[in-house]
Amino acid sequence: MITITDLSHGILRIPALSIEPGITTVFGPNGAGKTTLLSVTAGVILPEAGLILIDGSPPRSCEIGWVSEFPDRNILFERVFDEIAAPLRFRRLPMEMIEDRTMKIAERLSISRLLNRKMRTLSGGEKVLVALATALVTSPLLLVIDEADSHLDEETAWEMQDALRSNQPPYVLQSSQYQNIADVSDDHIRIHEGFVISRGMNQDG
Numbered sequence: 001m002i003t004i005t006d007l008s009h010g011i012l013r014i015p016a017l018s019i020e021p022g023i024t025t026v027f028g029p030n031g032a033g034k035t036t037l038l039s040v041t042a043g044v045i046l047p048e049a050g051l052i053l054i055d056g057s058p059p060r061s062c063e064i065g066w067v068s069e070f071p072d073r074n075i076l077f078e079r080v081f082d083e084i085a086a087p088l089r090f091r092r093l094p095m096e097m098i099e100d101r102t103m104k105i106a107e108r109l110s111i112s113r114l115l116n117r118k119m120r121t122l123s124g125g126e127k128v129l130v131a132l133a134t135a136l137v138t139s140p141l142l143l144v145i146d147e148a149d150s151h152l153d154e155e156t157a158w159e160m161q162d163a164l165r166s167n168q169p170p171y172v173l174q175s176s177q178y179q180n181i182a183d184v185s186d187d188h189i190r191i192h193e194g195f196v197i198s199r200g201m202n203q204d205g
């Protein structure tokens with residue numbers, strides 16, 4: 001379980017929040033604090049006050065994948081294969097392991113055909129799937145997706161959800177502009193002006 005206790009950071013004020021494994025969608029108007037909540041939960045920023053634990057460990061001790069709102073801006077390499085393999089290369093894993101894991105995640109996301117393409121030639125939706133593969137290749141405990149679907153048409157956004165469902169890490173925390181995507185998540189958290197105003201957990205959750 002992810003537990004958030006006495007969190008205060010910028011606009012965010014969350015006395016207590018727990019998130020079960022599964023896909024959780026964070027909802028709220030512009031400026032509500034969605035990205036801030038995702039960032040502190042992922043350990044990208046340390047909260048001004050409060051405690052966040054993921055299965056009992058602080059976020060910075062956990063393997064975390066991040067797909068940003070603008071995957072285009074975070075591209076490091078020219079070739080798709082190298083982009084997806086990058087997190088493994090940074091960890092200096094053996095070459096065979098890097099190849100194997102990169103091919104497997106591409107296969108699981110049905111993007112093997114893109115592996116030899118140049119990143120700049122991909123469509124917006126394909127770039128998001130590559131960003132998803134790059135975030136998943138290290139088998140993270142938590143995958144964070146910050147409005148990566150906000151520049152996708154709804155059909156492509158659903159494709160991303162399908163890819164996510166079938167390659168799901170233990171925890172997925174995403175913000176999305178599509179209400180019906182939140183509705184099919186395991187849980188959703190609605191925030192407004194930094195406060196959690198409702199939860200949409202399944203009745204038996």
Ligand SMILES: Nc1ncnc2c1ncn2[C@@H]1O[C@H](COP(=O)(O)OP(=O)(O)OP(=O)(O)O)[C@@H](O)[C@H]1O
Pocket residue numbers: 010011028029030031032033034035036037
């Ligand atoms: N580094 C920062 N310094 C000061 N204010 C910030 C900083 N980051 C975010 N904010 C402010 O905190 C509030 C919440 O921002 P946040 O990006 O978390 O909202 P959001 O719900 O993700 O919004 P959007 O849907 O527009 O992306 C906003 O008013 C924003 O201007």
